[in-house]
């Protein structure tokens with residue numbers, strides 16, 4: 504067991520999600536010769552979460568198919584994996600982490616990769632509702648495995664939250680023959696991440712597929728059935744009551760920063776790290792959804808919830824803790840699959856002064872660009888993979904572009920790039 508090894512030799516990773524799984528093998532690839540220990544509170548090997556609201560929910564993928572890497576890969580890289588175990592406390596002075604099974608592990612370098620928890624609904628009495636077997640949050644493989652047992656044609660599903668996760672679940676559910684209602688408190692779906700035009704497009708697509716999308720509709724409470732052991736209906740602020748056989752909540756993420764806060768590390772909407780993923784303690788790194796990190800390209804700090812960010816930060820931490828000081832400086836990007844539509848987004852659109860549509864939304868293949876002072880800040884591409892790849896270049900390299908040319912679908916996007 505690694506606790507017997509000298510702490511000078513131990514790279515300890517707390518959390519065993521997407522970022523952690525990538526970081527563990529990257530540390531070995533970067534030449535770390537000591538022990539590598541991965542501690543996770545879930546029972547599973549590091550797995551991909553995106554399919555949880557897509558192909559795993561629909562039953563097209565099994566749990567094993569979600570794993571980032573097979574167990575043999577970790578064994579071959581001599582990575583010790585400790586599942587079902589929570590890291591409870593970091594002793595910074597002693598360089599130790601106390602685990603929920605009573606053990607204490609020493610480290611020379613510690614990586615915090617604790618991701619986050621599904622944000623809970625802030626309603627009085629929610630604790631009692633959360634215990635009902637047909638009320639679900641959606642963050643983990645086990646959450647979705649439970650949801651799948653109740654995912655039957657004809658069931659009445661109420662989804663709280665019209666963000667990516669809620670809408671992806673709606674798309675799968677309505678195809679499976681469930682009766683689906685989406686409740687969104689804001690005036691439009693995807694409001695935090697995209698322009699009104701894209702929200703209107705996705706609302707229309709869902710309604711045409713049979714989903715009852717209700718915007719500006721906040722949930723005010725729940726009714727239980729006569730026996731008191733299941734949610735029977737969702738009650739909204741406008742007094743409406745929606746009968747439900749199951750309820751799924753997707754209202755965002757609460758970054759898991761409790762360990763870092765208790766250890767006295769800087770935390771501000773995520774664990775504060777520098778461009779090398781180092782926290783305010785030089786021997787402690789943090790990666791993935793739980794970090795507040797600087798992005799030189801965007802010129803500001805941000806916290807992202809995306810796989811590309813988790814992967815890139817994982818590789819940055821691995822190189823840096825092996826003494827190779829890599830800098831994290833990636834353009835954020837994200838994707839969402841709903842029905843036949845492949846939405847891919849790059850950049851962050853906040854502060855745009857020009858919105859350009861290319862192609863007709865009715866054709867279910869189009870792009871939207873967000874410009875500021877003639878430079879592309881961000882793009883949302885719907886089933887246009889090539890335009891997504893090109894948009895990555897426009898955004899990453901801050902290439903000036905004219906809105907009129909961008910809007911003209913007959914002009915190849917590639918031709919608007921400067922000559923090589």
Ligand SMILES: Cc1cc2nc3c(=O)[nH]c(=O)nc-3n(C[C@H](O)[C@H](O)[C@H](O)COP(=O)(O)OP(=O)(O)OC[C@H]3O[C@@H](n4cnc5c(N)ncnc54)[C@H](O)[C@@H]3O)c2cc1C
Pocket residue numbers: 517518519520521522523542543544545551552553554555556588589590591616617618619641642643668759762790791792793807808809810811813836837838839840
């Ligand atoms: C349903 C769903 C769909 C998504 N779809 C997309 C998508 O289409 N595209 C995209 O880019 N991103 C998507 N995401 C986001 C993406 O999955 C996350 O950005 C990514 O998983 C972040 O990885 P992470 O390692 O930082 O955190 P996580 O994957 O959350 O892993 C953190 C792990 O740490 C564990 N942990 C926490 N605290 C402790 C502790 N004290 N001790 C031990 N273990 C601990 C947690 O249990 C968890 O297993 C989706 C997420 C969800 C939930």
